[in-house]
Amino acid sequence: MKVLAVATGKYSSRRTQELLSASFAISSDVFLAVFDSEISGKASFSVESPGDLKEGWVLESEPLVSPYDIKEVVKELATKNGINAFLFNDSPLSFWIASVLAGELRIPIVTDVLRLYREGDRILATKPINMESVWGEYSVPSDGFVFVIRRGFIGKRKNAKEVVLSRLKIKRSDGQVTVLNESKKEESRLEDALMVIGIGDGVRQSGTLEAAIKLAKLLGAEYGCTKPLVEAGIMNRERMIGLSGKRISPKVYLALGISGSNYHLAGISSSEVIISINIDKGSPMNRQADFFLVGDLKDVLPKLLEIIGSEHKADLFSAPND
Amino acid sequence: MDNCILTFVKISEQDGKIDEQDLSTLEFSRRLKEKLGWKLIGGAIVRESFETQASREIFARGVDEAFIFSTNSNVGEGDIYSTASTMRSIVEDTGCRIVVFGERSSDTSFGCLGGYVAGMLGFSYIAYVSEVWGCEGSTLKANAILENEITLEAKLPAVLVPIGELFPPRPVLLRDRMEAKKKQAAFKKAGGFVKTIATLVRAGKPEQRTRGGQEIKSPEEVLRVAIGRVGEGA
Numbered sequence: 001m002k003v004l005a006v007a008t009g010k011y012s013s014r015r016t017q018e019l020l021s022a023s024f025a026i027s028s029d030v031f032l033a034v035f036d037s038e039i040s041g042k043a044s045f046s047v048e049s050p051g052d053l054k055e056g057w058v059l060e061s062e063p064l065v066s067p068y069d070i071k072e073v074v075k076e077l078a079t080k081n082g083i084n085a086f087l088f089n090d091s092p093l094s095f096w097i098a099s100v101l102a103g104e105l106r107i108p109i110v111t112d113v114l115r116l117y118r119e120g121d122r123i124l125a126t127k128p129i130n131m132e133s134v135w136g137e138y139s140v141p142s143d144g145f146v147f148v149i150r151r152g153f154i155g156k157r158k159n160a161k162e163v164v165l166s167r168l169k170i171k172r173s174d175g176q177v178t179v180l181n182e183s184k185k186e187e188s189r190l191e192d193a194l195m196v197i198g199i200g201d202g203v204r205q206s207g208t209l210e211a212a213i214k215l216a217k218l219l220g221a222e223y224g225c226t227k228p229l230v231e232a233g234i235m236n237r238e239r240m241i242g243l244s245g246k247r248i249s250p251k252v253y254l255a256l257g258i259s260g261s262n263y264h265l266a267g268i269s270s271s272e273v274i275i276s277i278n279i280d281k282g283s284p285m286n287r288q289a290d291f292f293l294v295g296d297l298k299d300v301l302p303k304l305l306e307i308i309g310s311e312h313k314a315d316l317f318s319a320p321n322d
Numbered sequence: 323m324d325n326c327i328l329t330f331v332k333i334s335e336q337d338g339k340i341d342e343q344d345l346s347t348l349e350f351s352r353r354l355k356e357k358l359g360w361k362l363i364g365g366a367i368v369r370e371s372f373e374t375q376a377s378r379e380i381f382a383r384g385v386d387e388a389f390i391f392s393t394n395s396n397v398g399e400g401d402i403y404s405t406a407s408t409m410r411s412i413v414e415d416t417g418c419r420i421v422v423f424g425e426r427s428s429d430t431s432f433g434c435l436g437g438y439v440a441g442m443l444g445f446s447y448i449a450y451v452s453e454v455w456g457c458e459g460s461t462l463k464a465n466a467i468l469e470n471e472i473t474l475e476a477k478l479p480a481v482l483v484p485i486g487e488l489f490p491p492r493p494v495l496l497r498d499r500m501e502a503k504k505k506q507a508a509f510k511k512a513g514g515f516v517k518t519i520a521t522l523v524r525a526g527k528p529e530q531r532t533r534g535g536q537e538i539k540s541p542e543e544v545l546r547v548a549i550g551r552v553g554e555g556a
Contacts, residue, residue: 096449099434103441108520137524176446180473230487252548273551290533303541
């Protein structure tokens with residue numbers, strides 16, 4: 001069984017290693033295609049691979065390529081190399097391409113895959129179902145499938161090898177779906193941030209939004225939000241963390257006034273440390289956190305800003321952390 | 323094909339109500355109907371006991387016609403392939419040039435049903451739709467938000483999946499509910515699902531790391547933990 005691993009969206013070495021770990025968990029014949037418009041112009045590009053890649057490509061794009069153009073290249077690579085299994089990383093573009101590809105080929109698709117192994121001629125993939133409340137294990141035949149691997153995939157750590165990828169041009173087609181233009185949006189680097197401040201409805205209700213954003217800036221953190229803040233038009237969807245928003249895996253996630261719905265928890269479960277500040281001691285967010293502080297954000301946030309702005313700030317960087 | 327919009331909504335197997343996320347899918351479809359002047363058809367696969375309730379829920383939210391496919395099978399039992407196969411037949415029956423799916427609600431959180439159906443049928447597919455500009459001849463122009471916002475032109479027929487958060491549902495008035503009672507849906511027995519190709523073999527509690535849940539008492543401690551952890555291995 002030959003597997004094509006496809007990484008789209010903003011390139012991340014860690015995410016690509018997770019994708020490749022998943023691929024090598026079920027096959028030794030692994031190919032890799034990377035598409036990120038920011039890296040496609042670089043003269044040379046290499047990745048760290050946890051196994052021996054058969055071949056790897058950076059998909060070089062012309063301006064305004066559509067998801068359909070990328071899908072066609074993926075299909076061409078599959079036909080040329082006798083590939084019948086596809087693993088995508090967890091990005092909006094991957095979801096787009098993967099679902100259409102699976103439908104066209106009429107092969108099974110399983111998304112949000114957290115675990116993967118092979119058992120005879122079947123592949124077993126574990127994913128969360130029922131709003132993340134249950135983990136289900138799906139069995140698919142090994143002769144053709146599409147998986148979307150969730151961020152934080154639990155793979156075996158192996159010594160990574162550096163592999164230089166070759167270049168492959170994507171041509172813009174006049175196909176079914178054509179991109180006419182593209183406008184830059186506000187950039188957030190939620191997926192790559194070491195620390196993320198999560199802004200919940202409690203921040204809005206306590207009127208401390210400005211202070212929460214200021215805290216993020218002073219800490220050098222990114223900030224994201226829960227779904228209700230996007231629905232209320234307070235923040236852009238680019239910053240939404242959750243099941244259909246961004247899934248993040250920072251070293252520290254500081255949740256401010258977040259109740260902790262399953263929808264939101266699905267986006268932060270791969271965080272290394274979760275700290276919650278919430279007025280309600282029994283909130284699900286506090287229960288899911290490593291550490292929690294019970295308090296009113298109207299009191300706590302000014303205090304945090306005061307400490308960071310004070311001359312004792314340096315002490316924080318040298319003190320033991322737990 | 324006809325100038326109509328077919329929108330799929332998920333009906334809860336517990337209480338026969340429309341899934342909360344699909345209220346936004348319906349709102350998007352309703353705005354699209356108002357913009358294009360096309361007929362809006364609501365489609366749902368429901369347990370037999372919820373046929374009437376489902377049709378009233380859908381009619382109360384501004385659809386012109388409702389196609390209710392009832393089944394005795396557990397709707398959640400199907401995989402993407404079997405669910406998509408059933409929906410494909412509904413799309414073919416209605417003959418609509420635009421088909422709308424919700425982001426994650428209609429397919430037990432796989433997030434890919436719309437694309438799969440589009441792939442099966444050879445329809446164009448646009449996900450993450452933020453705005454539809456209109457239709458001209460055999461094409462549709464829309465904006466979608468990926469890393470950036472893009473404007474796309476798609477050949478019709480097309481499957482669209484809107485960004486739910488951008489289309490908060492309008493309130494349902496008592497008058498809408500009264501009107502809904504007078505309307506008659508087309509009911510059809512969907513029978514069993516096509517055989518699945520991805521089989522759910524086990525289900526259990528999530529294996530999540532148990533976190534400490536340790537209470538800390540001061541804002542200083544919050545910063546000490548946060549900054550200390552980020553500094554580790556940096």
